[in-house]
Amino acid sequence: MKLSLAEENYLKAVYHLSAEGETEVSTNAIAEEMQTKAASVSDMMRRLSEKELVHYKKYQGVRISNDGARAALQVVRKHRLWEVFLVEKLKFSWDQVHEIAEQLEHIKSPLLIKRLDEFLGHPKYDPHGDPIPDENGEFKEKPQIPLSSTNLNDDGIVVAVKDTSPVFLQHLDRIGIYLGAKIKTIEKTEFDGSMEILIDQKNKLFISKEVAQNVLVTN
Amino acid sequence: MKLSLAEENYLKAVYHLSAEGETEVSTNAIAEEMQTKAASVSDMMRRLSEKELVHYKKYQGVRISNDGARAALQVVRKHRLWEVFLVEKLKFSWDQVHEIAEQLEHIKSPLLIKRLDEFLGHPKYDPHGDPIPDENGEFKEKPQIPLSSTNLNDDGIVVAVKDTSPVFLQHLDRIGIYLGAKIKTIEKTEFDGSMEILIDQKNKLFISKEVAQNVLVTN
DNA sequence: TTTAATTTTTAGTTTAATCTAAATTTAGTT
DNA sequence: AACTAAATTTAGATTAAACTAAAAATTAAA
Secondary structure (H helix, E strand, O other), X not given: OOOOHHHHHHHHHHHHHHHOOOOOXXXXXXHHHHOOOHHHHHHHXXXXXXXXXXXXXXXXXXXXXXXXXXXXXXXXXXXXXXXXXXXXXXXXXXOOHHHHHHHHOOOOOHHHHHHHHHHOOOOOEOOOOOEOOOOOOOOOOOOOEEHHHOOOOXXXXXXXXXXXXXXXXXXXXXXXXXXXXXXXXXXXXXXXXXXXXXXXXXXXXXXXXXHHHHEEEEO | OOOOHHHHHHHHHHHHHHHOOOOOEOHHHHHHHHOOOXXXXXXXXXXXXXXXXXXXXXXXXXXXXXXXXXXXXXXXXXXXXXXXXXXXXXXXXXXXXXXXXXXXXXXXXXXXXXXXXXXXXXXXXOOOOOEOOOOOOOOOOOOXXXXXXXXXXXXXXXXXXXXXXXXXXXXXXXXXXXXXXXXEEEEEOOOOOOEEEEEOOOEEEXXXXXXXXXXXXXX
């Protein structure tokens, strides 16, 4: 099935929204995610549902179909592989790659993606710690919990970030938190949810609740 | 100036056609090059001329403007850099890269192209021997003449091909002609324009007039 | 130099994707 | 249960890019 750029983007939005919450996704939520209007979403959902990429009942929200999820995962795969390429090979920082990958993810050539994957050494995670689906759409998420819900004296490794916006990523760079950093929780403040942590057994750091909630670690 | 995909493609077509012949390009020639209809071309030329990217007088054909040439050259630069990437890094053969580069050339990110250029070591020529314009649109074509018009016992190096179609490139691969090959002309047949040549001082080969006209060498 | 053939343009449709405004459905609250 | 507020869909317009068919301009030929 050949999808237009707009169709791919809507499908991706539906996929992402259903991945992180309910299976039924609301028209408004999609409009918000896509920076567009609800009317446009309704229209597109009607069309995607004709192509059986989503299940759609008027006024009831949409649910992604198997075919739809498969297509969305291929776009996600391409997006994340390109992000790895940009960071590993072209020396971009992790806060710069999303926009460019948004464009590159729509390039249509299965062979290109196969070769790119080989060239990069079959990476399993992108620069933000998100898993890269394989050719069949399979992937394994690393077990990850927000730094904010670790216990005192817990040791953990930063495996991903929840918020991938440039401002947040740049903030992490500035304070010295990066993917793979070893983190020990030294103190948690009840009052405002802020924490004191130790990075790589060297640097003590105070971080806000907001930061702690958006940094994901394994233990 | 932000150009749509269609605008970039038309501009490129005008640029290529004026590069290899007259400065005035006909509506029909563009339609042919773009696999579209003359009516669509007229429409687009009107729009491109409003943006001052081409000079256009009804019924008189179009001429690319300075701004237009600048824009076209940036697209050409991107196309050829991506071709180098595909061949050098992703191990594509020279007959496979055009279609994919047609898509990649429209990715919009000056920084991406800067980094890609660095990553590739600032290549001057693409896998077909065509010159890659720099950031300012400057480039130097290698002096090149068709193999068919070399003299007997002339030595030359293959620097480019005139025809870049997959069938022709695959044929060259099959008979053992490649970019950089050292070629000596052994014999020229008046009757049909075919030639006998020696490749890399080792392999004797008979080639047709058609092949000889489309292989370009320096001497 | 008039006519015929060719090329090019215009006019009018079509499709995908968007929008605004109006109508409709669902959900929440007395 | 009725009403209001919010969410969603429909209707109607708009824009970019294409097309076909018809009109107009240019070029070539008699």
